[in-house]
Amino acid sequence: MRIGTGYDLHRLEAGLALVLGGVRISHAKGLSGHSDGDALAHAIIDALLGAAALGNIGRLFPDTDPQHEGADSLDLLARAGAHVMKNGYSIVNIDATIIAQEPTLDPHLDEMRENLARCLKISADRISVKAKTNEGLGPEGRGEAISVHAAALLEDA
Numbered sequence: 001m002r003i004g005t006g007y008d009l010h011r012l013e014a015g016l017a018l019v020l021g022g023v024r025i026s027h028a029k030g031l032s033g034h035s036d037g038d039a040l041a042h043a044i045i046d047a048l049l050g051a052a053a054l055g056n057i058g059r060l061f062p063d064t065d066p067q068h069e070g071a072d073s074l075d076l077l078a079r080a081g082a083h084v085m086k087n088g089y090s091i092v093n094i095d096a097t098i099i100a101q102e103p104t105l106d107p108h109l110d111e112m113r114e115n116l117a118r119c120l121k122i123s124a125d126r127i128s129v130k131a132k133t134n135e136g137l138g139p140e141g142r143g144e145a146i147s148v149h150a151a152a153l154l155e156d157a
């Protein structure tokens with residue numbers, strides 16, 4: 001068994017689409033970034049790569065590479081998952097926490113889990129996605145950013 005952790009934070013900016021776990025969520029602001037800004041997918045990629053000691057998202061998908069401009073992060077997640085599996089591991093489970101003051105994410109969490117599971121070719125009951133506010137404190141609490149913490153457990157395939 002091998003455990004990995006991942007973390008990501010993206011700025012919230014007006015006029016951008018908010019995409020988390022591949023779900024487009026109606027909100028006045030979205031996450032900025034080189035890709036679609038899907039911080040949930042990015043944190044999980046880092047947890048998976050970390051567990052396998054295969055570097056991180058920036059090494060696998062350099063943001064200097066124009067082909068990642070506006071990339072669909074679920075596609076990056078699928079490729080990262082395949083990379084981890086090709087290196088001899090299977091995914092036991094993933095747990096993630098999204099920190100966002102707004103909007104309310106609870107109604108979207110199951111759809112996120114289904115999207116992530118489909119990309120990683122595992123069942124959704126192996127993936128947990130939780131959401132919480134930051135009690136109005138810090139950049140997440142002020143609605144300036146959304147951050148995600150993730151953990152992944154791998155086992156030898």
Ligand code: MG
Nearest residue numbers: 008009039042
């Ligand atoms: Mg990111």
